[in-house]
Amino acid sequence: MTPERSYWNERMETVSPEEFRRVQEAALSRQLDYLWEHSDFYQAKWAAAGLERGDVTGLDDLAKLPFTEKSELRDSLAQHPPLGSHRACALDDVIRVYSTSGTTGNPTYIGLTAHDRDVWMETANRAMWSCRMRPEHVVPLPIGTFFIAASYGEAIEHLGAMLVPVGVGATDRFLGAVRNLRADFVLSTASFPLYLIDYCEGKGIDTRRLGIKGFMVGGEPGGGIPQVRRRIEDAFGATVRECMGNGDMLGLIWAECEAGPGMHFIGQGACHPEIIDPETGESLEIRQGLTGELVYTSLDRECQPLVRFRTRDHVLVVRMECECGRTGVAVSCIGRTDDMLIVSGVNVYPAAVRDVIGGFQPRITGELVIELHEKPPTVRPPMKIRVEHGPEPGDLAQLKREIEHLLREKLIFPSDVTLVPAGTLPKFEYKAKLTEAHYEE
Numbered sequence: 001m002t003p004e005r006s007y008w009n010e011r012m013e014t015v016s017p018e019e020f021r022r023v024q025e026a027a028l029s030r031q032l033d034y035l036w037e038h039s040d041f042y043q044a045k046w047a048a049a050g051l052e053r054g055d056v057t058g059l060d061d062l063a064k065l066p067f068t069e070k071s072e073l074r075d076s077l078a079q080h081p082p083l084g085s086h087r088a089c090a091l092d093d094v095i096r097v098y099s100t101s102g103t104t105g106n107p108t109y110i111g112l113t114a115h116d117r118d119v120w121m122e123t124a125n126r127a128m129w130s131c132r133m134r135p136e137h138v139v140p141l142p143i144g145t146f147f148i149a150a151s152y153g154e155a156i157e158h159l160g161a162m163l164v165p166v167g168v169g170a171t172d173r174f175l176g177a178v179r180n181l182r183a184d185f186v187l188s189t190a191s192f193p194l195y196l197i198d199y200c201e202g203k204g205i206d207t208r209r210l211g212i213k214g215f216m217v218g219g220e221p222g223g224g225i226p227q228v229r230r231r232i233e234d235a236f237g238a239t240v241r242e243c244m245g246n247g248d249m250l251g252l253i254w255a256e257c258e259a260g261p262g263m264h265f266i267g268q269g270a271c272h273p274e275i276i277d278p279e280t281g282e283s284l285e286i287r288q289g290l291t292g293e294l295v296y297t298s299l300d301r302e303c304q305p306l307v308r309f310r311t312r313d314h315v316l317v318v319r320m321e322c323e324c325g326r327t328g329v330a331v332s333c334i335g336r337t338d339d340m341l342i343v344s345g346v347n348v349y350p351a352a353v354r355d356v357i358g359g360f361q362p363r364i365t366g367e368l369v370i371e372l373h374e375k376p377p378t379v380r381p382p383m384k385i386r387v388e389h390g391p392e393p394g395d396l397a398q399l400k401r402e403i404e405h406l407l408r409e410k411l412i413f414p415s416d417v418t419l420v421p422a423g424t425l426p427k428f429e430y431k432a433k434l435t436e437a438h439y440e441e
């Protein structure tokens with residue numbers, strides 16, 4: 001018997017720092033040449049910034065190029081339909097178009113050529129292997145077909161596992177795949193397994209007997225929160241590993257290994273990550289303990305290559321080296337600028353509130369809602385939070401005091417916690433919504 005492979009692409013995933021730089025630099029140079037020749041969007045943008053071809057030749061010069069903002073992509077799409085002036089290939093060469101969820105305004109459209117699809121599949125396979133998906137697994141995919149996450153479907157097939165598309169809002173079909181097809185490895189948002197726990201509880205189904213061996217979760221910070229993870233692992237007797245991509249950039253770019261927590265960069269040769277100071281825009285030297293906003297540059301894309309694209313995702317660098325042998329830096333996602341709240345001048349991510357409050361389980365269920373009485377990000381103190389208590393919470397007034405005290409101690413803001421009975425807060429099957437608007441637009 002041959003020993004099991006440890007990586008999907010050993011050469012790329014274990015590349016030395018020197019070789020990594022060579023790989024990224026060569027690809028960057030090709031991508032920039034391609035953009036100077038094919039992208040109306042970047043030709044105009046760079047000309048406006050006073051840049052000429054040849055001004056940026058390598059990674060050291062990358063910071064000379066201006067950032068690309070999501071709003072620019074929206075404008076480009078609106079002014080130059082169907083795929084914007086940042087489309088850099090012939091429309092005939094586009095084989096697929098995804099849309100982002102469009103939580104604010106119109107959705108953005110992401111086109112892929114056959115080559116782009118292959119690149120997306122390659123990094124998705126590296127991430128899946130790292131998160132312990134194997135060819136023997138049967139993988140139900142509870143994700144809508146129009147999202148970029150649907151591209152994971154063909155990557156699951158390419159890895160050699162058995163794909164069972166089930167779609168969103170079809171929990172019975174999902175459980176049917178588990179029972180009838182012995183589906184045993186799930187790729188989903190972090191909210192989905194939590195939703196499944198409640199759903200099964202309501203139907204009297206023992207989650208531990210479903211036979212699910214692993215979850216690979218992404219799309220929101222939940223999978224990185226220890227209490228959330230433990231709850232899923234305990235309920236299913238399964239491993240939970242986290243992954244992260246970017247809808248406008250590349251399906252999967254980061255993935256956790258067995259040594260977790262923290263997700264390795266696995267996008268070598270496909271995209272280049274930078275971490276910037278979100279206030280000043282300065283590109284920071286990547287080192288352990290660094291926090292900042294992720295910025296990506298495409299390295300091997302034909303349809304809509306993006307250069308220095310600001311993601312608004314904030315990360316913490318947790319590891320520069322790892323026992324698994326992967327050399328990609330490992331990060332954890334702290335939250336998104338879009339979600340960030342400001343209480344008395346302090347930045348607070350809703351995911352961090354959930355993280356802190358989660359420590360009170362089982363006296364609480366882990367479900368909570370932050371009430372927004374003004375237009376975010378500003379929250380006038382105290383922050384009003386409704387928290388579900390568990391079946392045996394003890395003295396409620398005491399519990400409320402303890403939660404408020406811990407929030408003040410850990411996140412440095414005053415709160416006003418209202419405890420509500422288990423099962424009374426809204427549940428989300430796709431992505432958790434931790435805030436609730438109580439203000440007029």
Ligand SMILES: [Zn+2]
Pocket residue numbers: 257258259260264322323324325326
């Ligand atoms: Zn590792």
